[in-house]
Amino acid sequence: MINSIIRYFRSRRISFHVFAQGLAEECERKGHYSRVANYLTASRSFTMAVGSLPLGKINQAVLADYQQWMRERGISANTASCYNRTLRAIYNKAVSRGLTKDNHPFKNCYTGRARTRKKAIDEDCIRLLRQADLHARDDLRLARDLFLFSFYAMGMPFVDMAYLRKSQVVGGTLSYHRHKTTQLVTVPLCHDALHIINIYAATSPSVYVFPILSSTREPMAYQEYLAKLNWYNRALKRLGKAVGISHTLSSYTMRHSWASIAYRTGVPLPVISQALGHTRPDTTMVYIRSIDDTLLRQGNEAVQGIVTLAKKR
Secondary structure, three states: OHHHHHHHHHHHHOEHHHHHHHHHHHHHHHOOHHHHHHHHHHHHHHHHHHOOOEHHHOOHHHHHHHHHHHHHOOOOHHHHHHHHHHHHHHHHHHHHOOOOOOOOOOOOOOOOOOOOOOOOOOHHHHHHHHHOOOOOOHHHHHHHHHHHHHHHOOOOOHHHHHOOEHHHEEOOEEEEEOOOOOOEEEEEOOHHHHHHHHHHHOOOOOOEOOOOOOOOOOOHHHHHHHHHHHHHHHHHHHHHHHHOOOOOOOOOHHHHHHHHHHHHOOOOHHHHHHHHOOOOHHHHHHHHHHHHHHHHHHHHHHHHHHHHHHHHO
């Protein structure tokens, strides 16, 4: 009884936004910089929509108003889902710390992943990139090399390439912990991957393999990473146009491409999941789901062909 009374007054005193800011500060001290950005961005959006509400007043009606606010502003389903998942994580931490009782405010909120336009490119596009003559385009050559290396390294994310140290490449094998999940990923390096490593690592005194970061201290390194990620995505758009690829290239394109090609060539789903450093198989399915329509169409054509032949007999 006493505990519930204490929780009641605490929930009326602490606002959701202030609690989210406190969590962000905790994450910053621990070096979880991407989580800091996620917490602050989602919290700002929520506060802009519903105001600075105490934790105890966060309920399903408030979240319903927030969903409507996002729809009216044209926020995509996947962005809304990302905000909802982040806000739910913040709220759950408040509940676990005894700051409010669980009112299950996110019960009717969308937290899934809507299908979007295909992000992967096919083998022909990858060959185009490999064969492109970019000797006169230093900016595009680095972007192309990083892009291809991501594919050779089983869909390695840009953040992990940025932080990749020379000491992590031993005897033709690369090992790293994903920044996003901390999952250990081990990559047997092919000749092309080793060639790209040698181009950059052999000519630089830096501890890093690639010329992306200069600082080894946080938060400076993370700030450099964010700036270089912005450069990388802009360079990839120019690269696609330069080599004649109609698909818009982004930092995650090769991750989806490796998963899609692996799936098509018969690599088992658990192996693809391990290679991508996923902790849940359903996350891997998001990467390969975009190719299902093609496989279904081919399968349906084969079935219809059998039926058509049967009718002719």
